Amino acid sequence: MAKRLQAAERRASILAVAKVLFADKGYHGVSVDEIAARLAVSPAVLYRHFPSKLDLYESVLSAIACKRENYVDIVVRGPDDFAGLLKRMTLMYVQSVARDPDYLRMELHAALAGSQAAYQFFENRWRPFADYIEYGLGELRREGRVPAVDARVAALLFQGMVREALYAKIVHQADRYRNYSLEDLVQQLVILFLQAVRVT
């Protein structure tokens, strides 16, 4: 028999189990019955906390999408040159994703489903990079250390590189990247990015 839980604990346990199943199979590949069975409760228990499967799915997405990295420590404790801070931010982010790979799968599911959460994923997880790159390249441009470049497009370039590397290394666990540590990958990506936008 399933242990009786307080409402908040029960809700958290439903979200945790649903996250794993949705990340693995997507929204349409998971039924309420399957989630309930995994939790060893009846579907009625789930409906007490979430009116519908869609509501549960959106709650899972929202909980993940609203997670933000705290970059205060790495801003305060290291040198503030553009490349150095970009590298430290990126490493912190990829290490966070490596601890919770379901996050990436859910981000992709949200984008494909056209969910509102796709916007939250960008605002909370990717926008710090977009804003920092735009700001940093503007500073470097004023110092004459980078030629004219569309900083917003450059931010997209960086975001695409990091996301693809995370898919290869963490989601697919591709053999060809097995010998790269996360630190190596981040180091290489930042170097390539700086070369691409021609930072001197």
Next chain:
Amino acid sequence: MATFDQELDARGLNCPLPILRARKSITGLGGGQVLRILATDPGSVKDFEAFCRQTGNELLSSSQNDGAFEFLIRKAS
């Protein structure tokens, strides 16, 4: 209004930019001088509390008016 020696307008900026710019602004201040920061990122409240804890600067006040947050930070002597 509280007195301050320098102002940083970080409205519209998101983490880590308000913290990064505050760090640069405070570097140019003398010990005991006060930096006023305006920000709109809801996360900035916790961020500046952490910033002051880690840098030894003093968070004199943290308030919210008209959708913007105001922070007064005194640089450590």
